[in-house]
Amino acid sequence: MKMGVGCGKGAAPATLPGVKFTVLSTSLDPESRSRWMAGLATSQLQAAGHTVTALDLRDTLLPPFDNDTCYAHPNAGLYHRAVAGADGIFLAVPVYNWGIGAGAKNLVELTGSTDPERGLHGAWFDQPVTFLVSGGLNHGYLSHGAFAFGLMVDFRCVVNPHFAYATSAEWTADGVPGEWLAERLTRTVDRAVDLSQRLKGRPYRSVWEV
Numbered sequence: 032m033k034m035g036v037g038c039g040k041g042a043a044p045a046t047l048p049g050v051k052f053t054v055l056s057t058s059l060d061p062e063s064r065s066r067w068m069a070g071l072a073t074s075q076l077q078a079a080g081h082t083v084t085a086l087d088l089r090d091t092l093l094p095p096f097d098n099d100t101c102y103a104h105p106n107a108g109l110y111h112r113a114v115a116g117a118d119g120i121f122l123a124v125p126v127y128n129w130g131i132g133a134g135a136k137n138l139v140e141l142t143g144s145t146d147p148e149r150g151l152h153g154a155w156f157d158q159p160v161t162f163l164v165s166g167g168l169n170h171g172y173l174s175h176g177a178f179a180f181g182l183m184v185d186f187r188c189v190v191n192p193h194f195a196y197a198t199s200a201e202w203t204a205d206g207v208p209g210e211w212l213a214e215r216l217t218r219t220v221d222r223a224v225d226l227s228q229r230l231k232g233r234p235y236r237s238v239w240e241v
Contacts, residue, residue: 049081049082050081050082050119050224050227050228050231051081051082051083051084051116051118052076052082052083052084052117052118052119052120052121053083053084053086053113053114053116053117053119053120053121054069054073054076054083054084054085054086054121054123055069055088055120055121055122055135055138056069056070056085056086056087056088056089057088057123057124057125057132057135057138058088058089058123058124058125058132058134058165059088059089059132061089062205063089063125064125064165064197064199064202065123065164066087066089066123067202067206068163068165068197068216069085069087069121069123069163070085070206071206071208072121072123072163072216072220073085075216075217075220076220076224079224084113084117086109086110086113088134088138091106091109092106093106093107093110093137093141094107095137096137096140096141102144102149102151107142110138110142110154111141111142111154112154114142114154114158115142115152117158118159118227118228118231119159119160119161119223119224119230120158120159120160120161121161121162121220121223122160122161122162122163123162123163123164123165124162124163124164124165125166126165126166126167126174129171129174130174130175130177130178131174131175136178139182142154142155143185143186145238152238153185153186153239155182155185155188156187156188156236156237156238157186157187157188157189157235157237158186158189159188159191159223159226159227159230160182160188160189160190161191161193161194161219161223161226162175162179162190162191162194163194163195163216163219164194164195164196164197165196165197165198166196166197166198167199169198171196172196175194186239187237189226189230191219191222191223191226193219193223194219195216195219197212197215
């Protein structure tokens, strides 16, 4: 029996067109399984008629965050606009050393900065965020928890309690999920769409504060 968080059964919510999502694949591994999950989520969203911006750190590089010259990198603005302009974010991450990979943290540090002198406002404020997590061990399924908490307290992100976590055992072939994972991914995407639809058009915009 597979164990998971938020595995309640029920009909998938009805979807409405016009919701904009950004799917971020943050692993640099050439055989990344979290990248496969990002691709499957993108396909499901597009098939449902949603607008999707998919960015992959392997293909669209970012410099290390130094709070200085990194902002001049040509892809910094691209990622910032993709996050800030979405109605919901999918964050595909690998797990290393009981935490998410450094690529995702670097991405959030760069796009999350607020500096009025540079005209920067953190892109992540108030965003609904859904995690797609690839790990090596079954009992590492909460390894993204500390990072998710940081998104909530720093940027007031609404973290989707429905997420996908998978090890190599959940794949039948490269990019081909087993039955359990396929169902889990489908449900996770459906719940992310529902969450983003409900939160779309909120009149407030949060700022960084203690």
